[in-house]
Amino acid sequence: MGTAKNEFFRLPRKPANAHFIRGFGDAEKFFCTYLTQSDDLGRVVIPKEIRRTLRIREGDPLEIFTDREGEIILKKYSPIGELGTFAKEYAESLAQTVGHITCIVDKDQIIAVSGGGKKEFFEKHISSEMEDCINKRTSLIAERNDANFVPVLEDDSESAYNHQLIVPIIAEGDAMGAIIFLSKDQKMGEVEGKLAQTAAGFLGKQMEQ
Numbered sequence: 001m002g003t004a005k006n007e008f009f010r011l012p013r014k015p016a017n018a019h020f021i022r023g024f025g026d027a028e029k030f031f032c033t034y035l036t037q038s039d040d041l042g043r044v045v046i047p048k049e050i051r052r053t054l055r056i057r058e059g060d061p062l063e064i065f066t067d068r069e070g071e072i073i074l075k076k077y078s079p080i081g082e083l084g085t086f087a088k089e090y091a092e093s094l095a096q097t098v099g100h101i102t103c104i105v106d107k108d109q110i111i112a113v114s115g116g117g118k119k120e121f122f123e124k125h126i127s128s129e130m131e132d133c134i135n136k137r138t139s140l141i142a143e144r145n146d147a148n149f150v151p152v153l154e155d156d157s158e159s160a161y162n163h164q165l166i167v168p169i170i171a172e173g174d175a176m177g178a179i180i181f182l183s184k185d186q187k188m189g190e191v192e193g194k195l196a197q198t199a200a201g202f203l204g205k206q207m208e209q
Contacts, residue, residue, distance in 0.1 A: 167196040
């Protein structure tokens with residue numbers, strides 16, 4: 001199989017034969033580029049800058065849209081994010097039951113949060129340590145001073161929580177995200193652990209349907 005002859009260029013103006021590619025991430029963090037060539041199979045290459053900013057890894061599913069102006073829009077696909085309002089309402093129900101901050105996350109960001117801390121957590125990127133915890137399918141109960149404590153966010157220096165419980169969400173054998181309980185003063189125990197495991201299992205089943 002020959003090498004794909006795909007080239008991306010950063011140009012100040014759009015050439016006549018180019019298509020506009022927009023990658024969406026944070027409102028203040030997106031890169032734009034122009035596609036001037038593609039191979040016979042219609043394959044395109046996403047530049048490293050966009051992959052790094054949107055945290056796109058090999059094998060990650062993407063959604064592709066077009067608008068009326070002919071722009072091609074690339075968006076990362078999140079099965080948990082597709083749960084939308086259901087995830088929000090489920091987080092609210094869990095928070096009311098356990099009395100802790102409750103977060104539902106995918107492998108990039110906080111999808112839903114309830115029980116406090118919405119401004120601090122909602123739609124914020126999770127830390128690389130949290131992503132590793134999800135990928136390793138590791139259930140965890142820890143306190144901030146513990147060696148195995150996992151920061152939830154990329155910038156976690158001012159987070160007002162000292163106790164955490166993390167249970168990965170598994171769907172069709174793949175780690176999709178996690179249920180997270182957070183508390184400033186109250187330790188997590190067996191009751192919270194069983195509830196989080198049940199919740200993670202339920203959300204995993206929802207995504208398999």
